[in-house]
Amino acid sequence: MTFAAKSDYLLETLWVPVGTADRSVYALTLTNNSDRPIKGFRLGVSGPARIDPAAEVEGGQLLVRLSNYAEFAPPEGFELKPGATWTLKAHGMSFEPRHWTDGANAAFLVLSDGTNAPVAVLASRAHGDNAELKRGAAVYPVPKVAPVPVSIVPWPQAVAVSGQLLAPPGLDLKAEGSEASAAAKAFADLTASLFPVEGIVRPAAEGGFPVELSKASHLGPEAYTIRFSPAGVAISGGSQTGILYGLITLGQVLRGARSHPGTFVFPTGGEIKDEPALAWRGTHLDVARQFYSTAEVERFLQLMAWNKLNRFHWHLTDDEAWRVEIDAYPALTEIGAWRGHGRKIPPLLGSGPEPTGGYYTKAAVRQIVALAASLGIEVMPEIDIPGHSYAMLQAIPELRDPEEKGSYHSVQGFPDNCLNPAREETYRVLEVIFDELIELFPMRAIHVGADEVPLGAWSGSPEALTRLRALAGDEVAETHAKRLNVVTNTHGADEIDGSGAAVLQGEFLARVQAFLASRNCVTGGWQEAAHGNVIDKAKSLLFGWRTVEASAALAEEGYDIVVCPGQVYYLDMANSPAWSEPGGSWAGWSDPEKLYTFDPVEGWTDAQKKHLLGVQCCIWSEPMTDRAVFDRLVFPRLSALAETGWTRPERKSFKRFEALVGLMPVLYGFYAAE
Structure with missing residues (x-):
């Protein structure tokens, strides 16, 4: 959040990176603006920045850490008097802040009597950076003289x-x-x-x-x-x-x-x-990290149509939430759609102690899909498996191996978040879920994720190790078992090609794909679905999110590809490296011109281009609690991507685009003050 709401308590956060100080410091300062002292309390904080479980904390104690949620306690006997402050300093972040939206964006107190008290949160600051924080879409004024006589985006052939x-x-x-x-x-x-x-x-x-x-x-x-x-x-x-x-x-x-x-x-x-240059001109929207109402999704589809985008990749589940109604398993939404203090899914990414979230009923899904069809848009749902399944496993815990011991963590800091490929129950449940989904989505393409499975996944599951031994031999299984309780949630933790985790995931994906094929569905997946080369290329569609070169290599192997490299086409990435810009930059940053001029098939051969279906931008929602941030990050870059998909390269011109794009609407109507 940008402006603190009125509250008895106020949290301010400051990021001091290495170079400014001997070591990085994430400082959290709580001010008691009430007229009474408090003691025996705990401070709950959420936001994209992740404090490492092994972080050194000065001024208090880290009690709980699950991904982006952290809970702290002051020193024993500490009393925070009216008008006084309490400061915590954390050294050691598994995800370091680089932009103002990376810091804490929600907080609350758990008081000594067990009740919760709201805490107002100021936007995070960086040491020595006093630039005005940016919100709202950048303004592109229409010039008095334009390069073309008519205003059209994307530009026609x-x-x-x-x-x-x-x-x-x-x-x-x-x-x-x-x-x-x-x-x-x-x-x-x-x-x-x-x-x-x-x-x-x-x-x-x-x-x-x-x-x-x-x-x-x-x-x-x-x-x-x-x-x-x-x-x-x-x-x-x-x-x-x-x-x-x-x-x-x-x-x-x-x-x-x-x-x-x-x-x-x-x-x-x-x-x-x-006519369009490319068949697939897509936009992905993550509704798991933040929930968007049916009205918001419908408005977004209308904006897609106004940009002649024709594929909506609906990211319905992730570690943080499950967002679609499944009749056979009501717990998926009863538990998985809501976050809050004391719930199975804690406050994450800007949610507070009260139940926060939501899900799409089947009636809402049908309504959204029907609107999309009338606008020339096909909708592809994504159920992210076998990784990114923390919410699903909270709702259906019986999917775990009952003898599993120890723990592993995803790169985002979620423990034991993968569906077990060795359990028959896993496939029975998924087949029921997929049958219900297929009935809702006429596109007949189901995206199954397959990304970011941790290197140590299933290393403590006897069932998984037994299956791995049968698939790959004793040596691979024994090597994998040694990853139990080893910290693998660091950069590169999801680079699993050739590992025991990849072998197990490969068998999992082959079975899932075979089932979907029996229902006349194509299996979509992130590029990690190619690990082990076990899925049927003729019945799959991969999304290359890492690099253009990696996508080219997969196209060379015969996979149909949609190109969506995170460095450029991930719209949650900031518009510049500046702290004052919202968004992330773990994959890089790209302003509208960089995205517009980017060549998604640079260096590709003609043979590789035969497997290119198109391009897609991806909206991941970690920083989107503030909807003015959504407008800042998505527009006009959405239109820049649309022109890449529609307009042939030789017909593109950023100077023309810049003169015309100011007439394109944005979702929430927030514009930057500049």
């Missing part, structure tokens, strides 16, 4: 227009046939939601300019043509979606000409011919 008509107040849609009628309705609903008082669609009686809509069978399914004349506009498309994309382009032309008549025109002649 061919624009040859002439003349200038006084921009009409709206568009009167005249559809021919069922697909054109469906596209007209979708466009009317879309513009009424995104621009509710602009009246972009209106009848002739209200000044609507005639627009004829029709299907053209010779065009590709997402292709369209727009022909301008003084008397009206004709749009033809290869399908309902193609017609809709033509309408979206025309709507953008109209809005540009109407709001900036000195810069953009509404043509009286010529045409626009257009």
Whole structure:
């Protein structure tokens, strides 16, 4: 959070990196603004920064640490008097802060009588950095003179227009046939939601300019043509979606000409011919780390459509939460969808002591999927397994090997968070879950995660070690058993290729894929799903999140690939290295120009490019408690990614994009003060 709410207690955090001091220090200062002293209390804190369990803590004691949640106690007998402060200093972070949103963003007290008290939290500061903290989307003002006469994002393949008509107040849609009628309705609903008082669609009686809509069978399914004349506009498309994309382009032309008549025109002649460069133009949204209501997801889908993005990768589960209703296992949402003090999932990433979270009912999922379909968007759900399953295992603990001993931790600091590949119960439960999911999602592609399984996963499970011995021999099993209770949650902990964990995961994925294939589904996975080369390439789709080179290597092996490297296409990464920018930078940083000009297939051969399906940006939600931060991180980079997916490389121009993108809407309406 940026501004502290009124409270009896206030927490301030300060990051002092190495170089500024002899060793790094994360200082937390609690102020008692109440009129009574407190003693025997505990301080609970959450935020992306992670204090290592072995960290040295001055001024108190670290009692509990689970991933991003930490609970501290002051020295025994300590009393915090009214107006006084208590400061803790932690030396040793398993995830060090680099931006203001990395620090604590929620806190509370557990008082001596067991009740909770809220604590207001100021945004974290870095030593010596007093720059104003940035929130809200960066403002891209429309110039007086633009490089092109019409405002369209992403830029079409061919624009040859002439003349200038006084921009009409709206568009009167005249559809021919069922697909054109469906596209007209979708466009009317879309513009009424995104621009509710602009009246972009209106009848002739209200000044609507005639627009004829029709299907053209010779065009590709997402292709369209727009022909301008003084008397009206004709749009033809290869399908309902193609017609809709033509309408979206025309709507953008109209809005540009109407709001900036000195810069953009509404043509009286010529045409626009257009079709996408890439088939997969996707956006991933993590709803596990932060929950987004159905209304927020629907609005986000509308923004995707306005950018002609056509794949929604819905990340529904992770260590922190399970977000989709499953009739057979109600505990998944009863337990896994909620975080709070005293619950099986503690406060994490900005949640406080009270129950916080939510989930999507099946009715809500169907509603969202139907809206997406009307906008030309296919929805691919992700259930992240076998790793990233802490929430699921809290809800269904019987999935664990009852004889498992010791512990292992994920790179994010979650203990024992992987489904056991050696247990038949694992597959029985998953098959029931997948059958319920498949009924909700007509795309017939299910993403199963397969990322960041810890090196030490299942090293204390007799069942897993027995299975590993049968698969890979005694030596591999014995080596793996020695990883029990060894700290592996450090950088590179998920680099498991060739390990016992990879062997077990490989068998797990082969079984899961075989089941999904029996239901006529393609298996999606992060690039780690290729470990051991055990999945069927013809029935899989991988998402390359590490490097372009790694994605090229997988394409060389014959895997179909969607490119989404974290260094550039992860929209939770900050816009710059500055502390004042929100977001993370563990993978790097990328401002809109860097993302726009990035070549996702640099160095790829023609043979490798045959396996390229497209590109995707990924929105991970750790820093998104503040929705103004969402707008800052996602926009206009979402549009930059959209243009990479739609516009052929030789037609791209950041100078043009910069002049036009200011007309594109953002989700929450927060804009930066600069």
